Amino acid sequence: MFTHDGIAFGCDYNPEQWSREVWNDDVRLMREAGVDLVAINIFGWSHIEPRDGVYDFEGLDAIIELLHANGIRVNLGTGTASTPPWLTHQHPEILPIMADGTTRYPGGRQAWCPSSPVFRERALRLVDKVAERYGSHPAVAIWHVSNELGCHNALCYNDETAAAFRLWLQRRYATIADLNAAWGTSFWSQRYSTFEEILPPMLTVSTSNPSQLVDFHRFSSDELLDHYRSEYAALRRHSTIPITTNFMVTAHIKNLDYWSWAPEMDIVANDHYLDNRLADPTAELSFSDDLTRGLAQGAPWILMEHSTSAVNWQPLNRAKQPGEMTRNSLTHVARGADGVCFFQWRASLQGSEKFHSALVPHAGTDTDLWREVVELGATLDRLDEVAGSRVVADVAIVFSWESWWSADGESRPSQSVDYLQQVHAAHGALRELGITTDVVAPGADLSGYRLVVVPGLYMVTDADAAVINDYVASGGHALVTFFSGIVDEDDRVRPGGYPGAFREMLGITVEEFVPLAPAERVTLSTGATARLWTERLRSAGADVLARYVDGPLPGSPAHTKHVFGQGVGCYLATVLDRDDLKNVLRTLAADAGVVPIGPDLGGSVEVVRRASAQASYLFIVNHSADPVDIPVRGTELVTGSIVRDSVLVPAGAVRVVKEENAA
Known part of the structure; x- marks a missing residue:
C-alpha cells in the first residue's frame, strides 16, 4: 500500500x-x-x-x-x-x-x-x-x-484484435452454440458455425448486434x-x-x-x-x-x-x-x-x-x-x-459500466434518454440535499446503507438483482428508476413485463414504454412536472403515490411504493424535474432515517464528513457568492481557529473543522 x-x-x-x-x-x-x-x-x-x-x-x-x-x-x-x-x-x-x-x-x-x-x-x-x-x-x-x-x-478493430476477441469469446462461452444463444444470432441470420467467422463489431450498413457490442466492450x-x-x-x-x-x-x-x-x-x-x-x-x-x-x-x-x-x-x-x-x-x-x-x-x-x-x-x-x-x-x-480517514455515507447509488454501454446502444426506446444523466440526476439531487452518497457496483454489499438508489440499471444479472431485492426484503429502502432490470447480462429481455428483475420487489408491472419527445412535458398528480419518458404501468400490490394527469397516459401510475418483506421499494417511471426529484428523495431519505449533514442550498455549499477511530472532520465547501454559517464545534484546520457553535465560511472558501467529541 x-x-x-x-x-x-x-x-x-x-x-x-x-x-x-x-x-x-x-x-x-x-x-x-x-x-x-x-x-x-x-x-x-x-x-x-x-x-x-x-x-x-x-x-x-x-x-x-x-x-x-x-x-x-x-x-x-x-x-x-x-x-x-x-x-x-x-x-x-x-x-x-x-x-x-x-x-x-x-x-x-x-x-x-x-x-x-x-x-x-x-x-x-x-x-x-x-x-x-x-x-x-x-x-x-x-x-x-x-x-x-x-x-x-x-x-481497436484490426486483425490482431479480431484474433484476441475470438480467444476471449472461446474462454467466455466454450462452445459456438453457447455464443449463438447468448448473442441471439437467430435474429437476422447471424448464426455462426465457428469462432473463426466472428469479427469485431465494425461499422455495418444497419444497426449492429447489441449483445456483440457489449461483449466487445467487455473484451476491450x-x-x-x-x-x-x-x-x-x-x-x-x-x-x-x-x-x-x-x-x-x-x-x-x-x-x-x-x-x-x-x-x-x-x-x-x-x-x-x-x-x-x-x-x-x-x-x-x-x-x-x-x-x-x-x-x-x-x-x-x-x-x-x-x-x-x-x-x-x-x-x-x-x-x-x-x-x-x-x-x-x-x-x-x-x-x-x-x-x-x-x-x-x-x-x-x-x-x-x-x-x-x-x-x-x-x-x-x-x-x-x-x-x-x-x-x-x-x-x-x-x-x-485527515489522511487515512474515511468518508461517512449511509446512502448508496448503484452504478454499472455495462449498463452504460448497453442502455445507450443503437436500438433503444429513446435516443434522448441517457444512462449517465439518470445517475447524475440522482446523485446531484442527493448532493443538493446535503446527503453524502457512496457509489457502488451491482452486487456490492448494501447492508450498511439506509437508502439505496438504482437509476436506470438496464442490464443486471439475476445474482446482482437479488442483492438489491434481498436488501429491501431485509429492511432496506430503495428507489428504482425506469429502464432498470430490463435485460440480463446477454442483453436478453426478461419476459413477463418490465422492470423485469425488480418487478416483484416493486409490486408493479410495466406493459409498455411510452417515451416523450424532448419538448413534451407531463404533469403528475402531486404537481410535479416530468419529461422524456412515461410508461403504461399497473400496480401489482404497490401503493400509487403519483399519477400522470396529462400526456399520453393520464391516470397511469408514475410513482409507486411497495412494502416488500421488512423494507420498502419505490419506483419512478419518468424523468422528474430537478426540484421534484429532490422532493421525492427528501421524503425517501427521511423515511429511511437518513439525516443530511449539510443544508439544502442547491449544491452551492457541500458538507462532507471524513472520520477515523481518532477524529471526525467536517469539510464545508462554499461555491456561492455569499458567506454561510454551519453549526459545528471544534477546531478549524485551515485557519487554526476555535469553533464554539458554528463556523462562518466566506464566499468561495473552504473550512475544515476537526469536530469536538464527534469521533
Whole structure:
C-alpha cells in the first residue's frame, strides 16, 4: 500500500521539455509550493530508448537524484503510454484501426493497438529495464503504469484484435452454440458455425448486434487490463514499491469497466478535469470522487491529475476563477483523496497541451495563480492529519459500466434518454440535499446503507438483482428508476413485463414504454412536472403515490411504493424535474432515517464528513457568492481557529473543522 506523510501535493513533471538550468529552478519552486510527490517518465519512451534496444538513462537518473536530494518523492512512470517514432516506423502493424476500417497514425499519443503482440513485447522490455534500474531507489514512492490507459485507443478493430476477441469469446462461452444463444444470432441470420467467422463489431450498413457490442466492450476493457497486469508483473519482478495507474472516472470516458480493474491496484488513482460542456461541472466532480471512492472500497485514493485552471481539449477552455482551484482540490480531499496532484508542473511552450494550465503558468510566479498554488500547498499541510480517514455515507447509488454501454446502444426506446444523466440526476439531487452518497457496483454489499438508489440499471444479472431485492426484503429502502432490470447480462429481455428483475420487489408491472419527445412535458398528480419518458404501468400490490394527469397516459401510475418483506421499494417511471426529484428523495431519505449533514442550498455549499477511530472532520465547501454559517464545534484546520457553535465560511472558501467529541 502507498504510504505518505499526510496529504500528498503533487504534479506531473516533464523535465525533458526543459534545460538543466530550469530543473534547478523548478525544484526550488516545488519546495516553495510544498510539492512533495512528482510524476516523471510518463511519456519518456523516446528519451530513454531513443533507438531500438539502445537505452539512455542519464537524464532520468539526474532528475530522480535532484528530486530525491530535495526531499521530493517520485511517482515513476513506466514510460509506455506512447510509442517512439522508431517503433511505429518499424512496425506499422501496431497502429490502431477504427470501426470504419481506417488507421490512426503517429503524431499524437497512444498510437498503438492493445492487442498488438509487438507493442506488448517492446513495452514490457522497456518496463523491465526501468524497473531493474529504479526498483529499489529510495526516491520512488509509487509506480505509475502507462498513462490513462484506453483514453484514445480502448477500441481497436484490426486483425490482431479480431484474433484476441475470438480467444476471449472461446474462454467466455466454450462452445459456438453457447455464443449463438447468448448473442441471439437467430435474429437476422447471424448464426455462426465457428469462432473463426466472428469479427469485431465494425461499422455495418444497419444497426449492429447489441449483445456483440457489449461483449466487445467487455473484451476491450479486459484486454487493456491484461496489459496493465503484464506491466505490473514486470515491475514486481524487480520492486516491492506500490503500483497503480490513473483511471479516468469522468463523464466523457466510458470504455473501461473500472469495477474489474480496481482490485488490481495497490492504490486507486484517478484523473479528473472539470467538464464545462456539462450543465453543472462541480456536481460531476463530486460524483466522480464518490465513484472513485467506491472503486477504492471506501479507502483513501489519489487524485493523480487535475488542473489549476483551463484545459486545452474542450470547445471552450474556461479559466477557473480565483479560489476555484482550491475549492476543487479540497472537494477531492473531502470526498476521500489522500493526494492532490496536477497536470502539470510547468506550462509547456510547445505541443498539443501548450495552452493547458499548470502550477507554474506561462506568466511565471508573479501571478495570482502561483500565489494560490503556494497557499493551497500550505493548506494541504495543515490538513495532513485527515489522511487515512474515511468518508461517512449511509446512502448508496448503484452504478454499472455495462449498463452504460448497453442502455445507450443503437436500438433503444429513446435516443434522448441517457444512462449517465439518470445517475447524475440522482446523485446531484442527493448532493443538493446535503446527503453524502457512496457509489457502488451491482452486487456490492448494501447492508450498511439506509437508502439505496438504482437509476436506470438496464442490464443486471439475476445474482446482482437479488442483492438489491434481498436488501429491501431485509429492511432496506430503495428507489428504482425506469429502464432498470430490463435485460440480463446477454442483453436478453426478461419476459413477463418490465422492470423485469425488480418487478416483484416493486409490486408493479410495466406493459409498455411510452417515451416523450424532448419538448413534451407531463404533469403528475402531486404537481410535479416530468419529461422524456412515461410508461403504461399497473400496480401489482404497490401503493400509487403519483399519477400522470396529462400526456399520453393520464391516470397511469408514475410513482409507486411497495412494502416488500421488512423494507420498502419505490419506483419512478419518468424523468422528474430537478426540484421534484429532490422532493421525492427528501421524503425517501427521511423515511429511511437518513439525516443530511449539510443544508439544502442547491449544491452551492457541500458538507462532507471524513472520520477515523481518532477524529471526525467536517469539510464545508462554499461555491456561492455569499458567506454561510454551519453549526459545528471544534477546531478549524485551515485557519487554526476555535469553533464554539458554528463556523462562518466566506464566499468561495473552504473550512475544515476537526469536530469536538464527534469521533
